[in-house]
Amino acid sequence: MAWLPTLVKACYFLAALLFILGLKRMSSPRTARGGIAWAGAGMLLATLATFALPGLQHRGPMLAALALGTAVAWWSGRRVAMTAMPQMVALYNGLGGGAAAAIGAVELAGFAGATVTLLDGSAFTASGVEAPGTVPLALAVLGALIGAVSFAGSLVAFAKLQGWLDRRLVFPGQRAANLLVLLAALALGAVLIGGQLALPSITAFFALALAFGLLMTLPIGGADMPVVISLYNACTGLAVALEGFVLQNEAMIIAGTVVGAAGSLLTQLMAKAMNRSLANVLFGGFAAAAGGGRAIAGSQKPIEAADAAAMMAYAERVAIVPGYGMAVAQAQHKVWELARLLRERGVKVRFAIHPVAGRMPGHMNVLLAEAGVPYDLIADMDDINPEFPVTDVALVIGANDVVNPLAKTDPASPIYGMPILDVAAAKQVIVIKRGRGTGFAGIENALFYADNARLLYGDGQAAAAELVAALKSLDG
């Protein structure tokens, strides 16, 4: 049976290859759907191969945990709504971080206690006859720390986006307290690496790491959560890679590292699109009251649905600017019906998508795709911005901060410098808005007071339905 470990290693190699090819395919719209199947095949292969590893005990509990975890996650993943995808990603990511931390805990406790046999057959014994090297210990500790922080932080992110935790927890001296917890965790980690492996110190180490993850994420506002989720995704990848080194598991090392690097880049792209530095997201937070909201000259001018519909019906070019508010109102189907009616009348309709529309970059595209909008009607910010001056009507539905001209004109605004959709440059702007309040980030929007802007008050779904009805009645 000496060939069995080799076969398992070969399967891991194939799995790593399938992961990379799968991710590669996922990075193009045409091949994306196949990509996840490739990666899925890799996961299945690696999991099955692991069962063939000689010398593994506790196969009963292993199968039970595998079945239970898979069933619950599969069930929850199937029934969640598309709008809730970001928090589900956060949740599943947190589970991965927790698993990495658990591996670290088992390995550390194993080093502390009974004999441990590695894949290559070498054995560690409790009495320290063949103590683990400093490097594997350090990697195990580091991976466990990152995994535990990612676990606790991701669960907070999930709870926040799910609406279970809608207030930011801020208290004086918070930064110092967080730093203290982190330092304590690192100090205990150093003790563990030094070879003082006792169950109480291992437990305390994990408690501190989890506490740090909680404390670090609690003060971060909901608007910044996508960046945080992406960061924790990268962290989990890194934790998996580190624990992979400890376990000498190549598939974990490669998959974890690839995800760590890809996730880091994605985090940067997101932070850039929101005009926030990562440090700012993690340690800053929007100034609580956003400067108290300076007064904006002008007034909000309302419009009736019938007038708005006529304005669009006789336009040549209409740009629809959807935001997360549209998705919350489940208005995307109605909006697409509206766009179809306009297109039947010969109006050129495009959807203008800000990089951070929705809750994550690309989330809005998923939501529009769900409603059946073909993606050649969807334009990125860089494509559509030069077109706004020749656009007759821009219809803003559920978007706020990403169309706020203050980002370009008011250096005092917290969103100053954020790239925005130049909606105000269109000849006419119609804003569908629930009421007169401010947006997600609590910042006044100068667009609503612009001379060429009209506000159609109402719930996104109802307002879109009114527009559709009004458009139909135009033809009698």
Next chain:
Amino acid sequence: MIDGFLALYIFMLAAFTGYEIIARVPVILHTPLMSGSNFVHGIVLVGAMVALGRAQTPFGIAVGFLGVLLGAGNAAGGYVVTARMLQMFKASRPAGGGGEGR
């Protein structure tokens, strides 16, 4: 046995691979791709299985069990939500007008 510099090389090359995969991705795929990469680190499941399989103490078995449970949740959940999202990226129909989606 992977050790020392060989491990560093693997780490470096894999990191570049991840970076390159994301670098040229259109924004419309960022969310599915983040979800997809979230699925891929579900490989942690394999490590958790090994950790559980080699655990010797009740503590190790309990934590290892938890690890497999969480890892399986990461992998299965990550797969389902990614697949569901990507299913919506159908090639645009001819009615779309542009025809670039083919």
